[in-house]
Amino acid sequence: MSTPVDTVHDGHAVPAPMPRVPRWQRLGRLAANRPWLGSAVAAVLAWAATVWSAGGQGSGDLLSAALAFSAFTVLVSLGQMLVISVGPGNADLSIPSTIALAGAVAMVVMNGNDAMLLPGLLAATAVGMAVGLFNFGLIRLLRIPPIIATLAASLIVMSVAINFGRGLKVKPPALFSDLMALRVLGLPLVALVALTVTVLVAVMLERTALGRSIAAVGQSRRAAQLAGLRVERTRLLVYVICAGLAGLTGALIAGFSGGNSLDQGAEYLLMTIAVVVIGGTAVAGGRPSVPGIWGAAMFMFLLVALLNAVGAGPGLRTLLTGLIIIAVIVLASSRPRR
Amino acid sequence: MSAALAPRRSPARRVATLHALLPVAALVLLLAAVFLKQPRAMSYFGINLLLNLAIPVMFATLAQMMVLAVSDLDLSIGPFVSLVACIGATLMPEQPALAVLALAAAVGVYALAGALIEARQLPSIVVTLGLSFVWLGCAVLLLPTPGGTAPEWLRDAMRWRTPLLPLPIWMAIVTAIAGHLLITRSAFGTLVRGLGGNPGAIARAGWNMVRVRAGVYAIAGLFGVCAGLMLVGQATSADANIASRYTLVAIAAAILGGAEFTGGKVSPVGAVIGALTVTLAASFLTFLNIAPDWQVGMQGLILVAVLGLRAAIDLVGGRR
Numbered sequence: 001m002s003t004p005v006d007t008v009h010d011g012h013a014v015p016a017p018m019p020r021v022p023r024w025q026r027l028g029r030l031a032a033n034r035p036w037l038g039s040a041v042a043a044v045l046a047w048a049a050t051v052w053s054a055g056g057q058g059s060g061d062l063l064s065a066a067l068a069f070s071a072f073t074v075l076v077s078l079g080q081m082l083v084i085s086v087g088p089g090n091a092d093l094s095i096p097s098t099i100a101l102a103g104a105v106a107m108v109v110m111n112g113n114d115a116m117l118l119p120g121l122l123a124a125t126a127v128g129m130a131v132g133l134f135n136f137g138l139i140r141l142l143r144i145p146p147i148i149a150t151l152a153a154s155l156i157v158m159s160v161a162i163n164f165g166r167g168l169k170v171k172p173p174a175l176f177s178d179l180m181a182l183r184v185l186g187l188p189l190v191a192l193v194a195l196t197v198t199v200l201v202a203v204m205l206e207r208t209a210l211g212r213s214i215a216a217v218g219q220s221r222r223a224a225q226l227a228g229l230r231v232e233r234t235r236l237l238v239y240v241i242c243a244g245l246a247g248l249t250g251a252l253i254a255g256f257s258g259g260n261s262l263d264q265g266a267e268y269l270l271m272t273i274a275v276v277v278i279g280g281t282a283v284a285g286g287r288p289s290v291p292g293i294w295g296a297a298m299f300m301f302l303l304v305a306l307l308n309a310v311g312a313g314p315g316l317r318t319l320l321t322g323l324i325i326i327a328v329i330v331l332a333s334s335r336p337r338r
Numbered sequence: 339m340s341a342a343l344a345p346r347r348s349p350a351r352r353v354a355t356l357h358a359l360l361p362v363a364a365l366v367l368l369l370a371a372v373f374l375k376q377p378r379a380m381s382y383f384g385i386n387l388l389l390n391l392a393i394p395v396m397f398a399t400l401a402q403m404m405v406l407a408v409s410d411l412d413l414s415i416g417p418f419v420s421l422v423a424c425i426g427a428t429l430m431p432e433q434p435a436l437a438v439l440a441l442a443a444a445v446g447v448y449a450l451a452g453a454l455i456e457a458r459q460l461p462s463i464v465v466t467l468g469l470s471f472v473w474l475g476c477a478v479l480l481l482p483t484p485g486g487t488a489p490e491w492l493r494d495a496m497r498w499r500t501p502l503l504p505l506p507i508w509m510a511i512v513t514a515i516a517g518h519l520l521i522t523r524s525a526f527g528t529l530v531r532g533l534g535g536n537p538g539a540i541a542r543a544g545w546n547m548v549r550v551r552a553g554v555y556a557i558a559g560l561f562g563v564c565a566g567l568m569l570v571g572q573a574t575s576a577d578a579n580i581a582s583r584y585t586l587v588a589i590a591a592a593i594l595g596g597a598e599f600t601g602g603k604v605s606p607v608g609a610v611i612g613a614l615t616v617t618l619a620a621s622f623l624t625f626l627n628i629a630p631d632w633q634v635g636m637q638g639l640i641l642v643a644v645l646g647l648r649a650a651i652d653l654v655g656g657r658r
Contacts, residue, residue, distance in 0.1 A: 089599060091463075093586075143652070144645045145599045147411070151586055152638040152645075159635025166631065270413075270467055283461035315482065315578075319475025325468035329460055 035280025036292030038331065042278075043295050046302035053309045062305060064188060070297040071194035072256075073268070073275055075249040077293050078201050079242030080272035083146075085218045086238050087285040090146045094154035095246045095272060098131045099265025101157050102250030104165035107172060107260045114175040121251050128247020131157055132240035139239075140232065161262060168260065176255040190252060197245070202290040210237060218286030275300060278328050353655035357648060361595050361611040364644050368618045375625045382504050389506035390572065392617035393496075394419065395587060396510060397565035399595070399613040400517055400606060401558040402588035406597045407521070407604040408554050409534045410455065410462035414470035415562055416585030418444070420578055421477040422566020427486025427576035434489075445559035447472075452555025456548045470585070477578035484577030488570045496571035510610050517606025520557075530554055534602020591616045594644055615644075 047066070051059040076095055083092045102124035110120035131153065138149035171177075182189040205211035213234040216224040225231050246265070254260035277283055278299065279292025303324065307317040372388065373380045379388055398415050405412040421444065429437035451469055455462050500508050521527040529550055532540045541547055565584070570576050593599075594615055595608030619640045623633040 138642060142642065142646045142649045144649070145593075147599070148590065148593050148641070148645065151590065152641045155638030155641070156635040159632050159638070162631040162634070270470070273463065273467055277461070277464045277467075283464060313479070313482075315475050315478030315480075317475070318471050318478060322468045322471025322473075322475060325471065326454075326465055329464045329468065330454070330458060 035282075035287070035289045036295050037280075038328065039279050039292050039295030039299055041295075042328070043299040043302055046299055046306050050302055050306040050309050053306065062302075064183075064186070066298050066301045066305070067191040068188040069301050070294065071188065071190040072249055072253055073271060073297040073300065074194045074293050075197060075252070076246050076268050077272045077275040077279075077297060078198060078290070079245035081276045081279070081281050081288050081290070081293060082201070082214060082238045083242045084273075084276055084281060084283065085214055085285050085288040086235050087218045087221055088283075090235070090238075090285065091150070091273065092135065092239065092242050092246075093147060093150040093269060094131060094135060094157055094243065096263075096265035096267075096269045097154040097157035097161060098128050098243050098246040099250035099253065099268060100260075100262045101131070101161035101164065102127045102247035103254035103260035103264055104161055104168055104262075106251035107168065107170040107254050108164075110170070110173050110176065112171055112173050114173045117173055117176050117179075120176075121248065124247045124251035125244050126247070128250070129240050129244040131247070132243030133236075135243065136236045136239040139235075158262075165260060165262060171259055172255040177258065180252070180256045190256065193252075198290060198294065205288055205290065210234065214238060215286050215288070218282075218284075218288075220286075271300065274325055278325065349655055353651055356651045356655070357596055358605065358608065360644065360648055360651070361608050361615060364594070364640075365611050365615045365618065368615060368622050372618065372622050372625055375622075379625075386504035386506060388621050389504070389510075389614060389617065392614050393506055393509050394565040394569035394572070394581070395584065395591065395617055396513055396610050396613040397561045397568065398581070398584045398588040399591040399609045400513065401561035401565065403517075403592045403595075403597055403604045403606060403609040404530070404554050404558040404561065405462070405466075406592055406599065407530045407534045407602050408551060409600045409602060410466075411589070411599070412466045412558060413463060413585055414466040414473055415558070415588055416582045417470045417473035417477065418448070418559070418562045419566040419569060419581035419584050420576070421473040421480070422563050423570040423573070423576040423580050424477045424481040424486065424578060426492065426567050426570035427488050428480055430492070431487060431489040441563050444473075444476075445556055445563060448559030448562070449552040449556035453548050453552040455555075456551040474578060474582075481576060481578055484575065486576050488574050488576075492567060492571035493574055496568060506614075510614060514607045514610040517609065521604065521606050526553065531602040531604070534600070534604075536602075587616055588613075590641055594641065615640075 047059075047063065050062060054062075076099070080092055080095065083090050105127045106120045106124040109123040110116045134157075135146075135150050135153050138144060138153055139146050142149065144152075172180075179189055184192055203211075205214065213224065213229050213231075216227070216229055217231050217234050221231060224234075246268075249268075250260075250265060253264050257264065275293060275296040277296075279294075279296035280289035281287060281292060300321075303321060304317060307320060312320065376384075378384060398419055401415050401418075402412055405415075422441065425437055425440050425444075429440060447469075451465055454460060455465050496505075498505055519527075521530065529540065529545060533547065533550055533554070537547065540550070566581070569581060573580065591612035592604070592609050593612070595605055595610070595612030597604040597609065616637070619637055620633065623636050624630075628636060
């Protein structure tokens with residue numbers, strides 16, 4: 001691809017060149033430059049099926065619950081998306097530990113005091129960013145693959161979280177709990193926060209030098225280097241942003257569930273990777289898909305809701321989730337692969 | 339071994355030798371520290387107790403190593419080992435034929451996943467991620483609550499008091515030699531490393547890439563079956579999450595043992611030593627009276643220390 005930076009568009013502004021003809025000619029043409037479309041369609045289908053299986057009852061409630069729960073997934077997955085987008089081999093496995101530590105830190109700083117709400121959130125984000133810095137330090141200084149570096153970091157961070165949060169029973173401030181339950185125009189406040197962050201990330205990717213660098217570095221690290229981009233600085237920022245978002249999410253989850261717990265982030269390790277990929281972000285890097293994060297996060301939640309509604313047990317639910325992830329990636333592979 | 343793969347320049351060879359010696363040194367250091375702290379551990383029974391848990395980890399690491407050898411990553415080996423353990427604790431005692439059939443089917447699915455990854459050029463991380471949910475789901479369906487009983491013969495086999503050396507040591511020696519022969523001496527091993535290092539060359543030489551990758555995943559599945567059966571033989575009962583941490587442990591052990599994420603550079607002997615080191619690190623920390631809370635973090639630090647040493651060797655040896 002001669003103009004690598006153009007291909008990150010969702011196809012609205014600059015259509016990316018298509019090296020291969022899509023398999024389903026008509027649908028394929030439509031979907032080709034919109035990698036998020038599949039996840040959005042899947043989410044709508046899952047929602048419709050769930051509502052239908054419940055006899056048309058509670059469609060609004062379901063949507064609102066999906067928005068609230070997806071908000072957390074979206075916040076962490078946006079960070080994971082940026083990390084995966086800076087090139088093959090990049091992934092952040094320390095997200096669950098960061099969420100656990102940041103949740104504990106937020107609760108301690110707030111200490112049930114309404115006035116400390118903002119400092120608590122900032123502290124959680126700062127702790128996350130520190131973890132990101134540590135991650136990148138390991139990657140750079142020890143020259144170890146990011147997967148192993150973030151894995152080792154996650155073990156260390158988890159130990160710190162265990163020691164810091166041992167016997168910790170701090171309730172979130174009343175204001176925090178109220179805010180997390182608040183609805184604005186019928187939408188959960190968390191969802192609006194996540195939406196704001198999503199827009200910020202999208203603007204960052206499309207309009208700022210950092211965003212373009214992320215795409216360029218992900219598409220060809222060597223080309224980016226030769227073009228004079230500061231590759232390592234870009235990677236550093238991406239890891240810091242990702243861990244910072246995980247930190248913020250850790251605080252929000254603790255506020256949402258009435259206190260922090262050590263395993264509050266456990267599910268987000270595999271979840272973020274699945275959401276990023278189902279959302280249409282290229283695993284090989286360089287092509288982030290921001291709207292797809294929402295589609296995939298909603299889909300993953302609604303899928304569980306649907307399987308619950310039709311009475312599938314936990315085993316069958318997990319089995320089907322796995323099969324659907326594989327099916328989605330196989331269907332998505334008709335996209336051109338770099 | 340990576341030494342065999344190094345070019346003939348002598349500094350590069352020295353770096354490769356140091357790389358190969360690093361996991362050995364880490365293991366010896368840990369063992370010495372454990373024996374110093376607890377001299378009674380230096381006995382047949384003590385060593386057996388120390389390294390018993392390393393047996394299933396060894397096989398899980400070899401499975402991960404096979405997949406690493408073709409420059410893929412397997413996120414499903416932990417849940418797969420759990421599933422095998424669940425099959426071993428539920429079907430195995432009463433319907434051995436059905437159990438064998440189930441295990442064969444599971445290995446077949448593994449091979450199918452490998453074929454799919456090659457045929458559609460899919461990212462292995464995502465396919466094995468999906469696969470991990472499939473294994474976990476099957477395990478939960480089979481054994482919704484922890485329980486079951488391993489067959490008598492399996493429990494007896496894992497309790498076998500081997501002559502001269504304890505069972506874990508014999509196991510380590512046998513698996514290391516078998517893995518080494520498979521990877522460095524067999525035609526298939528050369529093919530596997532070729533697929534990891536230069537897939538284009540393998541394709542141009544006329545090999546059926548789909549079949550080779552399917553074979554690699556099938557062998558990984560077989561190693562996983564060994565790991566699961568031995569684990570359930572030791573634990574005597576199973577649960578659906580019995581081995582979920584094996585995924586990351588196996589990656590860490592394989593990398594400690596000198597494997598690299600790309601380029602088909604793997605070392606079966608290193609992988610076995612890596613598995614022993616990772617297991618021993620956990621026991622060592624207990625011996626040191628380090629609070630259990632810090633043990634997880636210390637494992638991370640040990641990983642960082644060994645990899646840091648490897649980076650230092652590279653730096654001194656002038657290799658990037």
